[in-house]
Amino acid sequence: MEEVAQSIYDVIQDYRNQDGIYISTSNIISWGEQFGNDAEFVLNELSHLLPQVYISRRTAKNYIKVHVDHYVRKYSYSSIAAFLSDTEFVNMQAAHKSQSAILSLLEEVLGEQYGESRIKYLTFPKRHFIYFDDLLASGSTIGNHAVQWLQAVDAKGRSNHDKIMDGEITFSISLFCCHTWGLSFQQYRISRMFSSKLSNRINWRWDYEVQNHAKFNNQRLNVAKPMRSIDPIVNTYFGTLTATKYEDYAFRELNTPAQETFFSSPDNRIKFENILLLKGIEIINRIKGDVRPNIRPLGLINPGYKVLGLGTHFFTWRNIPNNSPLVYWWEVPGHNWQPLFSVANRGN
Numbered sequence: 001m002e003e004v005a006q007s008i009y010d011v012i013q014d015y016r017n018q019d020g021i022y023i024s025t026s027n028i029i030s031w032g033e034q035f036g037n038d039a040e041f042v043l044n045e046l047s048h049l050l051p052q053v054y055i056s057r058r059t060a061k062n063y064i065k066v067h068v069d070h071y072v073r074k075y076s077y078s079s080i081a082a083f084l085s086d087t088e089f090v091n092m093q094a095a096h097k098s099q100s101a102i103l104s105l106l107e108e109v110l111g112e113q114y115g116e117s118r119i120k121y122l123t124f125p126k127r128h129f130i131y132f133d134d135l136l137a138s139g140s141t142i143g144n145h146a147v148q149w150l151q152a153v154d155a156k157g158r159s160n161h162d163k164i165m166d167g168e169i170t171f172s173i174s175l176f177c178c179h180t181w182g183l184s185f186q187q188y189r190i191s192r193m194f195s196s197k198l199s200n201r202i203n204w205r206w207d208y209e210v211q212n213h214a215k216f217n218n219q220r221l222n223v224a225k226p227m228r229s230i231d232p233i234v235n236t237y238f239g240t241l242t243a244t245k246y247e248d249y250a251f252r253e254l255n256t257p258a259q260e261t262f263f264s265s266p267d268n269r270i271k272f273e274n275i276l277l278l279k280g281i282e283i284i285n286r287i288k289g290d291v292r293p294n295i296r297p298l299g300l301i302n303p304g305y306k307v308l309g310l311g312t313h314f315f316t317w318r319n320i321p322n323n324s325p326l327v328y329w330w331e332v333p334g335h336n337w338q339p340l341f342s343v344a345n346r347g348n
Helices: 002-012 025-033 036-053 057-074 080-086 098-114 140-151 160-165 180-193 196-201 232-240 266-285
Strands: 087-090 128-136 170-179 203-210
Touching: 002 025, 002 036, 025 036, 036 266, 057 080, 057 098, 057 128, 057 170, 057 203, 080 087, 080 098, 098 128, 128 140, 128 180, 140 160, 140 170, 140 180, 160 170, 160 196, 170 180, 180 196, 180 203, 232 266
Parallel strands: 087 128, 128 170, 170 203
Antiparallel strands: none
16 A cells, blocks of 8 residues: 555645644555555545645645736736736635635745735725635635625725626635535525626636536536445435435436546446445544534535535645545544544634
């Protein structure tokens, strides 16, 4: 397993280095060994997936530059200085969240690539407002912030959503990764609270798309979403869920996706998804006392949804989302489970 562990390490070696955490090949092997006879299979499949879904700090900086260049062109600026003087990069998240880290990288990119800084333009009047984040999964955080920002009013009592409709300002949400299902929820939410015309004027941009919408056809389904199982462990667990919404979306339909482009093969997808699911149920069964209703084997989800989790496979250098399967990040004293990715700023 040394060789495959090395291939995984080569991809994720910068994970949380800024926090003094350094993954090693022995950590990776120890994590894999928790899957027993399936250890080598799990590591091999993960080695196939990670280059598609792990964003290193260097890659994040490249993405940020692409985003900045896109907006400079979109709004027809001849210089980066003119663009920055008119642009505010919205900062609404808590200091320990991803937005602050991305804005710090943005400052690095501006300095290294353009000899500029957004800080020196903070007091200038703004026309363009850009909300950076790493991931929209369910989208609740981004949706909450978008609604809050759109409802905000200036000293004259004019709201941001009115200014957008009058063509005075623009609002963009710029992401590394976007789930199609979560995006549709947030677009509908904005349309319902304001108007579809306003929703259509918000600029959405992302680098990697997770195609997991409940109703769309011909999707990649580049998440972990097992097919319906005859395993009594799975059926017993699923039957205990008291949630009621989206039960018909809980399992992957037969012959979907039409063409496998995410996992190494259709058969390996089935095997890998079932392993993650069963291990996730095992981890949940180790919880003493009441289990929070949003905890599912394939990641945290709205407690009202009768699904197994989002199964998100998208990881960054600074943290991984709680929408990812539990096997990757669950870390609770006494639960006898070693995570692959030790997570930051998350109650365990």
